[in-house]
Structure formats: C-alpha cells, structure tokens
Amino acid sequence: MAPAGAPRSLSPHCTLILFFTHLLIFLSSNTAAQSIGNGSEIDIQALLSFKSGISSDPHGVLGSWKASTGLCRWPGVACGTSLPPRVVSLNLSSSHLSGELSPWIANLTYLEHIDLSDNMFIGVIPEKLGTLKRLQSLQLDQNSLVGAIPRSLGTSRSIRYLDLAENLLVGHIPDFHEMSALQILDMSSNDLSGSIPSSLGNVSSLMEILLHVNRLSGTIPETLSLIQNLTVLSLATNYVSGHLSAELCNISSLLYLGLDENNLTGQIPSCIGNTLQNLEWLFMSGNRFEGLIPSSLANASKLQQIDLGYNFLVGPVPSLGSVAGLRLLILESNLLEAEGWEFLVSLANCARLEKLEMSGNALNGSLPGSVGNLSTSLLRMDLGNNQIIGTIPVEIFNLRNLQLLAMDQNLLTGVIPSVIGNLDQLVVLNLSGNHFSGQIPPTIGNLSQLNKLSLDSNGLSGNIPASLENCTQLALLKLSFNSLQGPIPSELVNSTTLVDLDLSNNNLTGSIPLQIGALLQLLRLDISFNNLSGQVPFSLGRCVQLSSLRLRSNMLNGSIPQSFSGLMSIDQIDLSQNSFVGKIPELFVNMVFLEQLDLSMNFFEGPIPTGGIFQNHSAVILDGNAGLCASAATNLFQFPVCTTTPAVQSKRNGLLLVKVIPAIAIALVSFIFFMTTLLKRRKAQADPYYNETMKKVSYGDIVKATNWFSPVNKISSSRTGSIYIGRFEFDTDLVAIKLFHLEENGAHNSFLTECEVLRNTRHRNVVKAVTVLGYL
Incomplete structure (x- = not known):
C-alpha cells in the first residue's frame, strides 16, 4: 500500500480505456469533416432536382439556386445551426410557381418544415414525403395537386401540422394509426370520398380537424369524442348522414362545430349547450334536423354565431338573451313559431348582435315595438316569408345602422312610414308581397346608400317619387304589380347604376323618358302592362348591356328604332300588344344571343325576315299582324306568301x-x-x-x-x-x-x-x- 499522499498510479486497464477514448474522438472528428461536404452535396442535388420540376417561375424566385452559391443563402431555404449545416426548412409559399413536386425532395432528410402553399403545383404528392423522420409541418394547400393522399403520411410520427386543403385530391382518407404528434389536419376543399376514418379518434393530440367541402359520406365516428383537446371540427358540405350522437357533447374543449350542408337527421342533442360551454361557433344549417331547438343553448354563454337554417326545426324559438356575446343568429327556412315574440324581446340583451335572419318560418302575429330595442350594431334583419300581420312598428326605424331590412312575403298592411328615411345606411329594402297601400314616401330618397329596393306586389298608389334620383347607388328597382299612376319620372334615369328596372303591371301613363339611354348598365327592363304611349326612344339602343326588354301591352306606336341594332347582348324581347307599325327590321337577324322574340298583336307589315332567330318558329311570335307575309321557300309562320317584291307590296299597302x-x-x-x-x-x-x-x-x-x-x-x-x-x-x-x-x-x-x-x-x-x- 502506498504511503498516504502519494500519487495514485493508473492500472493497465485504465490506461487502455483512455487510449481508445482518444482514438474514438479522433476518428469521429475525421468522419464529421467528411460528412459536412457529403450532407450539403446531397441537399444541393435534392433542391436542384426540385427546381428542375418547376415549369414556370415568373418572379425568378429560384434564379439564384446554383451549386456555386452558398446553399443556406438560397431564397426560401433555411439551414440548421449545428454541424453539418443541413436544410431544415423549405418555404416557397405564394411564389406563383408551376410544375410538379420532385420526389427528390424526400432526400432532404433533416427537413422540419415544408411550405409550398398558394402556388400552381400539379401532379401527385410524392409517396416518400411521409418517410421524412424530422418533418413537423407539411403545407401543400392552394395548389392543383391530384391523385390520392400518400398512405405514408398516415404513418408519420413527427408531423404536427398537415395542410393539403384546396387541391384536387381524390380517394379515401388514409388511416391514422401512428400519427401520435398530429395537432392540425386540414384536407378541406378537395374531392375526397369514402367515410371519415374512425382511427382519427386514436390521435389524442389532435386539436383541429378540417374536412369540409369534399364528398365524404357515412356517419360521424363516435370515436371523435375521445379526442379531449379538440377545438375545431369542420365537416361542412359533404354527404355525411345519420343521427348526431350525444357522445359529441363530451368534447367540452370544442370552440367550433361545423356540420352544415350535409344529410344529418334526427334531433339536435339536447345536451349540446350544457356540456359544450366553450362553444363559440355552431353551424348546422342545410341538414334534415327536426324537433325543437335545444333550450340548453342559452347555457352556452360564449356562443357568438348560431346557424341552424334550412332544416325542419319546429316549435318556439328559445330565449337567448343570456348569450350576451351573440353576433349572428340564423334560423331561416324552418318551421319555427314566434309564440309572443319573447325570443325577440330577450335578444335586446345581446348588445353585439349584427345579423338576425328568420325568413321562411311560421312566425305570426304582429311584430312588437320592442324590435326597436335590439342592438344598434344590427346590420341585417330578415323576417321575410312568414305570416306577420299588422303594420310596421315605427320603432324599427331606430335601428339606424341597418344595411338590410327584409319583411317581404308577409301579411303586413297600412302605409310605409315616412320615417323610413331615418335608415340612411340601408343598402337593401325588401317589402314586396304584402298589402301595403298609400303612396311611396318621398323620404325614401334619403336612402343614399340604397342598392336594392323591392316594393312589388302590394297595393301602392300615386306617383313614383322623383326623389329616387338621390339614390345614386340604386341597382335594382322593383315596383311591379301595384296601382302606381302618372308618368315614369325622368329623374329616375339619373340613377345610372340601375341594372334591373321593373315597373310592370301598374297604371303608368305618358311616354318612356327620352333619356333612358343613360342607363348604360341596364340588364333588364320591364315596363309591360301599363298605359304608356308614344314611340320608343332612339336612345334605348345605347343600353348595350340589355339582356331582357319587355314592353308588352301598352299603347306604344311608331316603328322599331334602328338603334336596336346596338343591343347585341339581348336574349329576350317582348313588344307584343302595342301599336307598332312598319316592317320587321332585319336587325333582329343579327342578335346572336336572342332566344325569344314576341312581336304579336301589332301592325307590322311586309315580308318576315328569314335569318337568325326567324329560322326557329317556336322562338318567334308574330300572331295578330295581318299585314305580314312570308317567303314561299321558308314559310315557317303560316302567313300568306309574299307574291310581289317589297316595293310593289309597299305600294299596294x-x-x-x-x-x-x-x-x-x-x-x-x-x-x-x-x-x-x-x-x-x-x-x-x-x-x-x-x-x-x-x-x-x-x-x-x-x-x-x-x-x-x-x-x-x-x-x-x-x-x-x-x-x-x-x-x-x-x-x-x-x-x-x-x-x-x-x-x-x-x-x-x-x-x-x-x-x-x-x-x-x-x-x-x-x-x-x-x-x-x-x-x-
């Protein structure tokens, strides 16, 4: 034994271990130096192969991708900080690239993030992408990729974010047995079919599932209720069917539930508002749900948007005043009842309410004056196509920020209140199909933002107010089927934004305003079934966008203006039951889009044109024009044959x-x-x-x-x-x-x-x- 304090000698065994340790360190340093060059070369070749598959690079994003340039300085390429410097991210989103995805991209074995979204890539997704062991996010959305989803993606244990939305992918969704890290799955807006795999329920890490706008069918797997951290479930616009399982109420973490536009049946689970208390968005419209709206929705106090429209829901609308943050309530096209309008009274507590759409139900009784207590944030209120009676409560005009007010197809009576002029933010006003009487209030001219005005099918009388000229944004004006009198105000044609003008079935007199040609954007003009007289203004031919012209059953006279030759977009003309004279002009022959022409019950004379639409006798109506004659070779209309030249015929007439x-x-x-x-x-x-x-x-x-x-x-x-x-x-x-x-x-x-x-x-x-x- 050595004396105390003497240095301890190393044993032969310890010396040997130390020797081999230094040897291993030396060998590792040499290997690392060699692999730096090899690893970078592999990544360079992989990216250049990717570049070779690009057929179009309009912004020259890949122009500097050259072997002589430092790999980590290439646009869209990011390298890791540790040696060797390998590519860990490829981000070329929104670069307007076209071409196919090269399978060589799978040789970038250190890749963690791929973002090629919002480009124009075509072809299939390379199968080998699913073999990248470090890949955490793969974003290929907003391209034109085709084919099936590679099965290898369903076995990746590293991918957390998989976004293949807005492509042209087909086939079934692969099973997800081994995707233990996946948090966000977005395969929306493709053409995927088959059922939703129940194996999704095994991916407990999932937070968002977005499969909307596909062709998926079958039922909603109950296994989805096992995903305790799921916040978004979007299956809208598919063909999913069956009953909605109450097991979904167990996903208490849900913020967004989108099941609209499917074939779901049965009742909405009554527990939905009691357990999904974090729910903010609930969309179930366009299914075949029946029964009552669950009253438990009043307990989901965080709800912001509810859309249960286009179902078969019945009974009273529950009071939702406790949902203070509600911004959107859509219950249209069901069989719901008002039952004292208590739900409307409760909505006064929803200070952020912006949209209330209840059209197409069985709401009856008189609209209470408490409607004026609704949120001043209200932008849209649609109560059309119900059974509401009585008059419009003047309190409704306190909702000064309304942009849409629709109460059409009801049983409303009385006059249109003049205080309607208070709604100076109104863009759409639809009161058609009621029993309103009296005059159109001149204050309607105060609605300077008005774009669509529909007062048709009522009992309105008096003149058309000239103040409509102040509605300089007006595109649609429907006043048909009333008892309006007097002339068409010339001021009306100052609304040069008009696209659709329907004044038919009234008692209007006078002539068509000479300035009507100023309506350069006009697509449809219907002033039929009135008492208008005089000639058709020459300026009407300047409305070159016209697709439909209806002047039927008036007292218009004279000949058809030659300016009609400019109406080259028109597909329907009805001039019947007037007093037009002269020959049928040849200009109709050149109207290539014309599908219907009615000139019946006039005083046209001379030969019937033979080309264009006149070759289809079912598309032209000429009855009641005794002076017409037809060519012997093409007498499709069964009129007398023209036996003389046009000059002689004119002399005889x-x-x-x-x-x-x-x-x-x-x-x-x-x-x-x-x-x-x-x-x-x-x-x-x-x-x-x-x-x-x-x-x-x-x-x-x-x-x-x-x-x-x-x-x-x-x-x-x-x-x-x-x-x-x-x-x-x-x-x-x-x-x-x-x-x-x-x-x-x-x-x-x-x-x-x-x-x-x-x-x-x-x-x-x-x-x-x-x-x-x-x-x-």
Missing part, C-alpha cells in the same frame, strides 16, 4: 281603304282606306254637309275597335274585302269596318266604285259614311 258607318247600315256601307292623293283631289268637290260630319279616327283606334282585326269581330268576307264589327273607345255606337284585300284582282276598282257611290248617292235608306281613312 298604300291603297288599303277603310270606311266607317253607323251600325244601322252595316250591310250597305264600308270602312275605306284610300290614298292621300285621292283625298286631296276630291276635297274641293266634297259636299259641305259631308265634310262637317267627318270624324277624326286614327288607324290605332280602328285596330283596337276590331280587337286587332280578330276573326271574332268578322261578320262577312268576300274575295275583295272583309267586314268587321266593333266599337270605338270614344263612342257608344257599333260601327262596321271594311278592309279591302288589295292583293286580289278587282279590289282597287271596287274601292273606287264605292267611293263614287258614297260621294254621289243620297237616299233615306242609305246612311252616309261618317269618316274615311287612308292608311299608307
């Missing part, structure tokens, strides 16, 4: 004669049209008594008296003429009207003979003609 006499001598007198030259030649010779008794009758008066020369009014006919019976609007006596068939031989001589007889004959049994009219 100028000889059309009509004679009007009292009904007591219907069999002896005629209704004569004759040429202006004949009238001038015989004016000086006419008997003074004959001139004094002549009445002024227009051709339009004659046509209306005979109901457009209807066969019902015809009492006799011969080869050279036909006699009609009728009554003028300004007279009570019946008259007989004779129309000469000038295309027949002898008709012209017969006309001259009858003129001579009537001019020279005086007899107590022959009553003189009261007027004559020549139509040119």
Whole structure:
C-alpha cells in the first residue's frame, strides 16, 4: 500500500480505456469533416432536382439556386445551426410557381418544415414525403395537386401540422394509426370520398380537424369524442348522414362545430349547450334536423354565431338573451313559431348582435315595438316569408345602422312610414308581397346608400317619387304589380347604376323618358302592362348591356328604332300588344344571343325576315299582324306568301281603304282606306254637309275597335274585302269596318266604285259614311 499522499498510479486497464477514448474522438472528428461536404452535396442535388420540376417561375424566385452559391443563402431555404449545416426548412409559399413536386425532395432528410402553399403545383404528392423522420409541418394547400393522399403520411410520427386543403385530391382518407404528434389536419376543399376514418379518434393530440367541402359520406365516428383537446371540427358540405350522437357533447374543449350542408337527421342533442360551454361557433344549417331547438343553448354563454337554417326545426324559438356575446343568429327556412315574440324581446340583451335572419318560418302575429330595442350594431334583419300581420312598428326605424331590412312575403298592411328615411345606411329594402297601400314616401330618397329596393306586389298608389334620383347607388328597382299612376319620372334615369328596372303591371301613363339611354348598365327592363304611349326612344339602343326588354301591352306606336341594332347582348324581347307599325327590321337577324322574340298583336307589315332567330318558329311570335307575309321557300309562320317584291307590296299597302258607318247600315256601307292623293283631289268637290260630319279616327283606334282585326269581330268576307264589327273607345255606337284585300284582282276598282257611290248617292235608306281613312 502506498504511503498516504502519494500519487495514485493508473492500472493497465485504465490506461487502455483512455487510449481508445482518444482514438474514438479522433476518428469521429475525421468522419464529421467528411460528412459536412457529403450532407450539403446531397441537399444541393435534392433542391436542384426540385427546381428542375418547376415549369414556370415568373418572379425568378429560384434564379439564384446554383451549386456555386452558398446553399443556406438560397431564397426560401433555411439551414440548421449545428454541424453539418443541413436544410431544415423549405418555404416557397405564394411564389406563383408551376410544375410538379420532385420526389427528390424526400432526400432532404433533416427537413422540419415544408411550405409550398398558394402556388400552381400539379401532379401527385410524392409517396416518400411521409418517410421524412424530422418533418413537423407539411403545407401543400392552394395548389392543383391530384391523385390520392400518400398512405405514408398516415404513418408519420413527427408531423404536427398537415395542410393539403384546396387541391384536387381524390380517394379515401388514409388511416391514422401512428400519427401520435398530429395537432392540425386540414384536407378541406378537395374531392375526397369514402367515410371519415374512425382511427382519427386514436390521435389524442389532435386539436383541429378540417374536412369540409369534399364528398365524404357515412356517419360521424363516435370515436371523435375521445379526442379531449379538440377545438375545431369542420365537416361542412359533404354527404355525411345519420343521427348526431350525444357522445359529441363530451368534447367540452370544442370552440367550433361545423356540420352544415350535409344529410344529418334526427334531433339536435339536447345536451349540446350544457356540456359544450366553450362553444363559440355552431353551424348546422342545410341538414334534415327536426324537433325543437335545444333550450340548453342559452347555457352556452360564449356562443357568438348560431346557424341552424334550412332544416325542419319546429316549435318556439328559445330565449337567448343570456348569450350576451351573440353576433349572428340564423334560423331561416324552418318551421319555427314566434309564440309572443319573447325570443325577440330577450335578444335586446345581446348588445353585439349584427345579423338576425328568420325568413321562411311560421312566425305570426304582429311584430312588437320592442324590435326597436335590439342592438344598434344590427346590420341585417330578415323576417321575410312568414305570416306577420299588422303594420310596421315605427320603432324599427331606430335601428339606424341597418344595411338590410327584409319583411317581404308577409301579411303586413297600412302605409310605409315616412320615417323610413331615418335608415340612411340601408343598402337593401325588401317589402314586396304584402298589402301595403298609400303612396311611396318621398323620404325614401334619403336612402343614399340604397342598392336594392323591392316594393312589388302590394297595393301602392300615386306617383313614383322623383326623389329616387338621390339614390345614386340604386341597382335594382322593383315596383311591379301595384296601382302606381302618372308618368315614369325622368329623374329616375339619373340613377345610372340601375341594372334591373321593373315597373310592370301598374297604371303608368305618358311616354318612356327620352333619356333612358343613360342607363348604360341596364340588364333588364320591364315596363309591360301599363298605359304608356308614344314611340320608343332612339336612345334605348345605347343600353348595350340589355339582356331582357319587355314592353308588352301598352299603347306604344311608331316603328322599331334602328338603334336596336346596338343591343347585341339581348336574349329576350317582348313588344307584343302595342301599336307598332312598319316592317320587321332585319336587325333582329343579327342578335346572336336572342332566344325569344314576341312581336304579336301589332301592325307590322311586309315580308318576315328569314335569318337568325326567324329560322326557329317556336322562338318567334308574330300572331295578330295581318299585314305580314312570308317567303314561299321558308314559310315557317303560316302567313300568306309574299307574291310581289317589297316595293310593289309597299305600294299596294298604300291603297288599303277603310270606311266607317253607323251600325244601322252595316250591310250597305264600308270602312275605306284610300290614298292621300285621292283625298286631296276630291276635297274641293266634297259636299259641305259631308265634310262637317267627318270624324277624326286614327288607324290605332280602328285596330283596337276590331280587337286587332280578330276573326271574332268578322261578320262577312268576300274575295275583295272583309267586314268587321266593333266599337270605338270614344263612342257608344257599333260601327262596321271594311278592309279591302288589295292583293286580289278587282279590289282597287271596287274601292273606287264605292267611293263614287258614297260621294254621289243620297237616299233615306242609305246612311252616309261618317269618316274615311287612308292608311299608307
């Protein structure tokens, strides 16, 4: 034994261990030096192979990716801090890259993050991506990737964030038996099919599951209730069916539950509000849920948005005043009842409420004045298509920030209150389909932000207020099916933003405003079934965006303006039941989008055009135009064949004669049209008594008296003429009207003979003609 304090000698065994330790350290240093070069070279080659798959790089993001440049300085590439300096992140999001994903990317074995989102990559996802042992996040969303999801991704133990949303992926979702680290799974907006794998319930680390907008079917796996940290479950817009299990109430961590637009049936679990007290967003619309809305929702005090619309829910709406943070409540298109409107009264406690949409239910009774106590933050209130009665409570106009107010298709009565002008933020006002009476309040012109105004299908009267010119943002104006009178205000066409103008089925008079061509954005114009007169303004042809023009059943006259040739986007024209004259213009032939043309019950004459829409007889209506004729080769409309050239036909039409006499001598007198030259030649010779008794009758008066020369009014006919019976609007006596068939031989001589007889004959049994009219 060595004396105390002497140095301790090392044993041979200890010396040997020390020697080999130094040897191992030396060898490790050499290996590391060698692997630095090899590792970097592998990553360089992998990234250059990735670059070779890029077909388009419009911003030159990969332009500096060259072997001669430091790898870790390449755009989008990040390296780790420890040796060797390997690539740990590849981030090229929103770089507008196109091409395919190279499988060589899987050689970047140190990769932790891949973000290639918001590009234009095509092709399939490389199967080997799932073999990267260090990969924590893979973001390939917002591309055009196709094919199936690689099964290898379902076995990754490292991936925490997997985002494949907004691609074109197909097939089934793979099983997730080994993804023990996964927290966020987003495969939304693809074309995935099959059922939701129950193995998702084994991934206890999951916090968000987003599978909406796919073609998934089957039931919602009850195993999802095992995921205790799940905050988001979004399965909307799929084909998921079956009952909603009460087991989902066990996921107390849920903040967002989106099951809308599926085929779910049964009742909404009554426990939903008692256990999901952290829930902030609840979306279940567009299913087939039935029964009551669970009253327990009032206990989910953190709810901000509730959408249960488009189901078969019945019964009263529960009071939700305890949900103080509620911002959106959508219960439209169910079978819900008001039951005293207690729910509406309770909503006054929801100071942040912005949207209340209850249309398409069975709400009845009168709307209480407490509606004015709702949040001043309210932007949209839709109570349309219910059974609400009574008048509009004036308190509703206290909601000064309303942008949409819809109470259409109810049973409301009374007048529209003038205080409606208080809602100066209003963009949409829809009160159509009620029983409102009285005038449209001029204060409606105060709504300078108004974009859509629908007051159709009521009992409104009076004039259209000229103050509408102040609604400079107005795009849609529907006033049809009322009893409005007076002219169309010229100020209305100052709303140059108008896209849809419907004034049909009223009692409007006067002419169409000459400035109507200023409505350059107009797509649809319907002023049919009124009492408008005069000619169609030439300026209407400047509305080149028009797709539908309806002027049916008025008293418009004259010819169709040649400016209509500019309406090249139009697909529907209805000019029927007016007093238009002249030839059908060839411009209709060139309207390539025209699908319907109704010119019936007018006074068009001459040959029917043969090209364009006139080749489809089912798309054109020409009935009630006695002066039309058709080509023998293409007589699709069963009109008389044109036997003369247009010039000769026009000359013969100028000889059309009509004679009007009292009904007591219907069999002896005629209704004569004759040429202006004949009238001038015989004016000086006419008997003074004959001139004094002549009445002024227009051709339009004659046509209306005979109901457009209807066969019902015809009492006799011969080869050279036909006699009609009728009554003028300004007279009570019946008259007989004779129309000469000038295309027949002898008709012209017969006309001259009858003129001579009537001019020279005086007899107590022959009553003189009261007027004559020549139509040119």
